Amino acid sequence: MSEKYYTYEIDAVTFQLQEACDFTWLRKLGKVFKVFDQQDSGNLSFGVEKEGQKYFVKFAGAKPLTYDGNPQDAITRLIEAIPLYKDLRYEALITLVSHFEVGSGYVAVFDWFEGECLHSHWLFTGEAKLSHPESPFYRYKQLSVKKRLASLDVIFSFHEHVELQDYVAVDFYDGSILYNFTSDETRICDIDFYRLKPTVNDVGENFWGSTRFKSPEEFILGAPIDEVTNVFNMGATAFVLLGGATDRSFAKWEASQALYDVALRAVCPEREQRYRNVAEFILAWDKVGLV
The missing domain is CATH 1.10.510.10 (Transferase(Phosphotransferase) domain 1)
Structure with missing residues (x-):
């Protein structure tokens, strides 16, 4: 018996999830050039570019193939992590640009670092x-x-x-x-x-x-x-x-x-x-x- 996966193609990337998820919010942030879909944390992350600027977008609310937990737990963890990036702001720490709720989860946007x-x-x-x-x-x-x-x-x-x-x-x-x-x-x-x-x-x-x-x-x-x-x-x-x-x-x-x-x-x-x-x-x- 084969498991059902949901395949998504957004701009330059393709990835699969265990459950269907809405990504209409992502298009507003820019063109997707990279996806990080093998995290066991429950987060799904993207590299996006808009008007010459690149950003790292971390999203909790999907169910990546490598995640066996509850997406709601990942959402809670990401929301609770937001103050850390503010309180511990430092030149060597990636910079949090914005964060917001979307229908299917929570998003944190960081400046992209070419590393x-x-x-x-x-x-x-x-x-x-x-x-x-x-x-x-x-x-x-x-x-x-x-x-x-x-x-x-x-x-x-x-x-x-x-x-x-x-x-x-x-x-x-x-x-x-x-x-x-x-x-x-x-x-x-x-x-x-x-x-x-x-x-x-x-x-x-x-x-x-x-x-x-x-x-x-x-x-x-x-x-x-x-x-x-x-x-x-x-x-x-x-x-x-x-x-x-x-x-x-x-x-x-x-x-x-x-x-x-x-x-x-x-x-x-x-x-x-x-x-x-x-x-x-x-x-x-x-x-x-x-x-």
Whole structure:
């Protein structure tokens, strides 16, 4: 028995959904040149162009083929995420332009950034992500250590800013990182699960996030999720972008021993052994980075 899918052709893109959906609202935003329809978040996103300007349009309310949840849950999450992009506005964060309700869901419109997602799972999965010559992650790892350190500085400084606004990062991973290989610019996207402090792990083992980036407390129901958690996240990010990801051996590390030592302390399983906050972590990182 074959399942029924609904196929849509809008301007330059074609995609399929599990349920019928109205997209008449989309035409008002411009000409569609790209679709991102493989997200398990329940969001369906588009690249659109209008009067020479490009935008990234995130829509909740459809049911993509890869989504097994309730579209209403995705709508609620997107609506709740809107204040995050306002409160955490920063040069390195993609810019929210507008947001509004449509008959079948909710829409958030962002300025388009000419970058590539480092976790492009819809194009490169498994080993292909790590070794395919066209994979953004593989190409990023071929950049000089100097360029990757500059990119990490952007990621770290944004999260120090997050900390200063009394928020904590939740579900930050390489899928949240965009990189422009022409201009060597880094941007942060998809901060939809970030939270105001204080907060705790209210899910348990399946708390939001990639296992490559999650701290021990992000697997424990009721554990605090705070700036110490984010220190771990930043250390884990350093190991993904400069080392062997979850293989945190020095043999896989591409930068200095001193930076390795800072990153290793950041990912210490014991919270009290880590840096107290992202600002303190950056101070230690920058101090040895100058050597």
